[in-house]
Amino acid sequence: MNRSVRARMTLLYGGLFTTVTVAVLLAALILQSWAVSAALGGRGGRTCAGPECDAPPPQPPDDVRESVLTSQRLILVAAVAVIAVLAFAVCWWMTGRLLRPLHRITAAAQRLSLSTLHERLALTGPDDELRRLADTFDAMLDRLERAVDSQRRFIANASHELRTPLAVQRTALEVGLADPSPERVRLIRAELLRNTLRSERLIDGLLQLAKGERGPDAAVPVDFGRVVGEVVGRQRDAGVTVSSAVRTATVVGDEVMLSQLVANLVQNAIRYNVPEGIVRVELTGDGTLTVVNTGPRVPPERAVELLEPFRRLDADRTGAGDGAGLGLSIVAAIARAHGGGVRVRANPDGGLTVRVDLPVQPVLSSQAS
Structure with missing residues (x-):
């Protein structure tokens, strides 16, 4: 009472x-x-x-x-x-x-803007409906502030990633064409092609991330086990050993997006690996997809940062130079759009263990019989 x-x-x-x-x-x-x-x-x-x-x-x-x-x-x-x-x-x-606390909440909502997201009500008093409403409002501001900060980092990183190849191309054109010998023209051509491909990969990654955040247009039952098997079967001559243990699991969603999720996980595990390394892909009947790989050591406390866009931890994970830092971000976005989640854990001997939990469609008794 x-x-x-x-x-x-x-x-x-x-x-x-x-x-x-x-x-x-x-x-x-x-x-x-x-x-x-x-x-x-x-x-x-x-x-x-x-x-x-x-x-x-x-x-x-x-x-x-x-x-x-x-x-x-x-x-x-x-x-x-x-x-x-x-x-x-x-x-x-x-x-x-x-009702004075309600007036404080109303005033805070009226002056809410991007420059006042740090303000909190911090209402004191008995633990009643008004106190819980104020605490809920503060929690909403916390989530909103984190989302805005993440968006700002994303825009800054995307701008930097898009500006870098353009700056390289401009430098190559200005310096390389100052003395356009045939040999220099060939070098400039190769450099421009490389940076153009990098820009294309970045733009494709941004489009995939946007689609993942939007979610599937039409959700239908998908044989997730078949999708995982097809993606793993396409990985050949990667320089690492890819093994799999796949069970049947039906997920409601978009097959193309789910295929992109698995492909990003497997390709990320192959790209950031060691010579003659190992990639293990497992799918259980309850919709849990686990990808484990060998590779460079990752600080355990920073492994979760890899789910953020454009986040690269160190030179060991950027040495290939062909990634945009969006692979796991796209995986997390697609998983959230399908009602699931992603967890990342650093392996003690190097590499990562990425676990994706997706809700599966229950099997009817008539189908099971």
Whole structure:
């Protein structure tokens, strides 16, 4: 009861209203007794002794009775008026005090902008509905601030990644064509082609990330085991050993996006590996896809950072020079769009273990039989 604003308001207002009503009615009764005594000449409170006290008291005349009734009506009307005025005044005052946190929440929402996302209500007091509402508002601001910071980093990183190949191409053209010998032209051509391919891969990665964030247009049952098997079967002559253990699992979603998820995981495990390394792909019947690879050591506390766009940890993971840092980000986006999640763990001997959990479609009893 003490955690409910409604209960506290009911008890508080009911107690105040009862107290005010009793006080006013007691005053009204006192005033009424005084009026009756005055109207009847004070006989009501007089004592007597002797035979005359055995006689019945004289009946008051009609004008006296009418005067008493009139006084009673006036006192009751005055009492009701006083009760109404006091009740509305007290309720107005108490409601304003109790709803003051809502005014703070409203004011904070009205001044909310990108420059005020760091502000918090930090409401104190009992753990009631208003306190929980303020805490929920603060938690929403925390998530919004993280999302805005992530978007800012994404824009800055994307701008840097797109500007780098353009700057290289411009330098190659300006410096290389200053003395356009045939040999230099061939070098410039190769450099321009390499940077153009890098830009294409980056743009393709950004498009895939955007599609993953948007989610599938039409969700249909997909044989996820078949998709995993086809992707693993296409990995040949990679310089590493790729093995798999795939079971049947039906996932509701988009087959193309799910295929992209598996391909990004497997290709990422192959790219960031060691010569003659190992990649292990496992799919369980409950929709859990696990990809384990050997490779350079990754700090355990920084492994989760690889799920962020354009995040590269060190030179060992960028030595190939053909990645845009979007592979695992696309995997995480596609997994979230399909109602799942991704967990990344650094292996003690090097490499990563990436686990993708996707909700599977339950098998009907008729199909199982």
